[in-house]
Amino acid sequence: MQFYEKGQPIYLQIADYVCERVLQNTWEPGRKIPSVRELAVQLAVNPNTVMRTYDFLKQLGVIYDKRGIGYFVTDDAIEKARIYLKEDFMNRELPILFRSMYLLGLEPEDLKSDFNFYKQQYNENKQ
């Protein structure tokens, strides 16, 4: 994972990273996620930054902590993560996308077939 999107703090980028794992069910509800220090090493980031991410996700209700044990995915994390990512997507990615589509004269309908193709490909690779 690389951190380069200027304007987006690293701790939020890591929050995206965690939420995506939750949505993909890679990190399923109830599961223990990596410790602050572990993830900090994995992502080559300061532990304080990961701490801030976990704090943020705890407030969102995506994870909770058992003192002295670690952090765990909440039962309704998938829904919470989806809500968060969706909001993030709407506010940050969509405007950029819409600008391109507007310039190119594309409509959402024009993406249909390509999107279906993408999903098909994605599922095949998954298997």
Place this chain on the structure above:
Amino acid sequence: MQFYEKGQPIYLQIADYVCERVLQNTWEPGRKIPSVRELAVQLAVNPNTVMRTYDFLKQLGVIYDKRGIGYFVTDDAIEKARIYLKEDFMNRELPILFRSMYLLGLEPEDLKSDFNFYKQQYNENKQ
């Protein structure tokens, strides 16, 4: 203009920059565009990098050069620029978008109303 999109060379980012101006008719066909050195100073970039962009756009048929005079927008630049940007959009932006949409369970139809809202806003700001 800032250059931060990793994975996308600066000279191609500048090409996008020029193509968007062409599509918006800010730089209309026949018009002289900034000299290599001028744009290099404006964008705080090495002249060689801008030279490379202009070379690239010359090959695409978006601009042409008069030696000793400068670079000019070709007559069919709008079409050429649209083709290039569309291809670029399809190859680079769409996959990222689709990934987000897939994760969030969104379909192209779900973007319709937001896109119409965006277009409306855009046109109001334009006026």
Place this chain on the structure above:
Amino acid sequence: MQFYEKGQPIYLQIADYVCERVLQNTWEPGRKIPSVRELAVQLAVNPNTVMRTYDFLKQLGVIYDKRGIGYFVTDDAIEKARIYLKEDFMNRELPILFRSMYLLGLEPEDLKSDFNFYKQQYNENKQ
């Protein structure tokens, strides 16, 4: 190889050099050609200059690259190389030749016997 033909950039002279090897089948389709740095050392030229040549030949479809591996001669390189060299010959060498022929009152027919002699000599040396 020496670079002295004024008016012809070095990187294009190197392109001629490569194309001639392709036409002579010294560098046959599919073969790996010298790396950018290798050829730069061989020709006592800056690597950037060779890079520019390879970029140019890639656009012509004479060679293609495998990132991290090297450059290779394409399957239809011979045809592509011939087209390029022929165009170059027509635009650059022929006018000089025709001027001399015009001054000397020579016609293409007058070259026939000499050309046949040349080809004969060439083939003998080849054997």
Place this chain on the structure above:
Amino acid sequence: MQFYEKGQPIYLQIADYVCERVLQNTWEPGRKIPSVRELAVQLAVNPNTVMRTYDFLKQLGVIYDKRGIGYFVTDDAIEKARIYLKEDFMNRELPILFRSMYLLGLEPEDLKSDFNFYKQQYNENKQ
């Protein structure tokens, strides 16, 4: 005039220059040609070099000198110049040309139409 053909001494390049003027009848038989010093200045060359050229052309019978007056074109200079240039052409230019033609699979016949077009163009520009 620029002197860059390596392997061909400058004084011979100037001889070509003079002979071409004779063949084009720009410097007609009997005419006084520029003095050694004059031509040396024109061509930005050392007078000794021009002296050597004139010496060479005197031996060829293309020019002769009247001591204290200057150099003049001989009566049969056109023929002599043609012989010299032709020999030069045959020995130096043709091999290079033939190599290209051989590589490209061209025959002298293939040049016919292009040469006729060239002559036509040349004569039109002359008028």
Place this chain on the structure above:
DNA sequence: GTGGTCTAGACCACC
């Protein structure tokens, strides 16, 4: 190792 990008600075030809 490979290709690819970028900078800094130089020089040239053309206008």
Place this chain on the structure above:
DNA sequence: GTGGTCTAGACCACA
């Protein structure tokens, strides 16, 4: 002034 070429040297990603 303009574009165009070239060098030297640096850094990156990929394999």
